[in-house]
Amino acid sequence: MKISEDAENILERMWVCINEEMSDSVDLSSFDLDGTSPEVIELLETGNILLSGTLATLSPEGDANGKTVVRRRRLAERLLVDVLNTKERHVRSSACEFEHILHRGIDENVCILLGHPRTCPHGKLIPEGECCIKAREDLEHVVAPLSALKNGQGGKIAYFDMREEHKMQKMLAMGVLPGVPVSLVQSYPSYVFDLNHTRYAVDTEIADSIYVRLEREQVSKNEYNGKLSVRA
Structure with missing residues (x-):
C-alpha cells in the first residue's frame, strides 16, 4: 500500500537507525514525533511499524518498504x-x-x-x-576489478565500489563512470590505466574498487586459460 511522502521519510530514517546504526527500536521523540503524529498513525495503519509507548520497531513489511525507500534515495x-x-x-x-x-x-x-x-x-x-x-x-564471469586484469586488457567500466568520499571524488574527477572504456597498461609498482585518452596511476585499493565489464573475446580467452580471478 502506497504511503505519503512524509511517512516515507520517517520510514527511511527508521530503517537507517535500525539496520545501519544497529538500534533495536527507535524512540519517536528523537524525531519530534509521538503516537498521535499523522505520519506515525499512517505507518501504523499500513502495517509498517509496531508501537510500544514512544518506541517504534519495523514490521517485516516495514523493513522491506524502508529498504526500498533508502535504495531509491x-x-x-x-x-x-x-x-x-x-x-x-x-x-x-x-x-x-x-x-x-x-x-x-x-x-x-x-x-x-x-x-x-x-x-x-x-x-x-x-x-x-x-x-x-x-x-x-x-555477469559474474564477465566483470572483474581493474586489479584482476592483465596488462593490455580492457573493457568498459561497469561500476565502482568506494566508500571513502574523498577517494570517490578522485575517481569521479578522473572520469571513472559506468560505460567509459578503460584499459590496463601496467600493474606494478602501481596500477596504470588509460581512460578518455589520459593515463592515470592508482594504488591497489582504488584498482580493487573499479569494476570492468570485459570485452567478450577477452572473457573467452581468459576463461579458457583460467588466468583471471573474477570477483562478483
Whole structure:
C-alpha cells in the first residue's frame, strides 16, 4: 500500500537507525514525533511499524518498504552526481524530492543505467534490488576489478565500489563512470590505466574498487586459460 511522502521519510530514517546504526527500536521523540503524529498513525495503519509507548520497531513489511525507500534515495543521489552533475550542496535536498519519483521499475532502470552502483556519493551502501542480483548472476564471469586484469586488457567500466568520499571524488574527477572504456597498461609498482585518452596511476585499493565489464573475446580467452580471478 502506497504511503505519503512524509511517512516515507520517517520510514527511511527508521530503517537507517535500525539496520545501519544497529538500534533495536527507535524512540519517536528523537524525531519530534509521538503516537498521535499523522505520519506515525499512517505507518501504523499500513502495517509498517509496531508501537510500544514512544518506541517504534519495523514490521517485516516495514523493513522491506524502508529498504526500498533508502535504495531509491541513494540511487537518486548517485544519478544526480554522476549523470546530472549536481553540486554537492544541492544533492541531499534534490535527492529527497527526486526519490519519490523513482517508483518500482523506474528505480531499477536507473540502477541499470548507472551500472548497479554499490554505494551512494556519501559512501553508504545502496541496498540491492532484483536487477542487481540478476546482473551479478549474469555477469559474474564477465566483470572483474581493474586489479584482476592483465596488462593490455580492457573493457568498459561497469561500476565502482568506494566508500571513502574523498577517494570517490578522485575517481569521479578522473572520469571513472559506468560505460567509459578503460584499459590496463601496467600493474606494478602501481596500477596504470588509460581512460578518455589520459593515463592515470592508482594504488591497489582504488584498482580493487573499479569494476570492468570485459570485452567478450577477452572473457573467452581468459576463461579458457583460467588466468583471471573474477570477483562478483
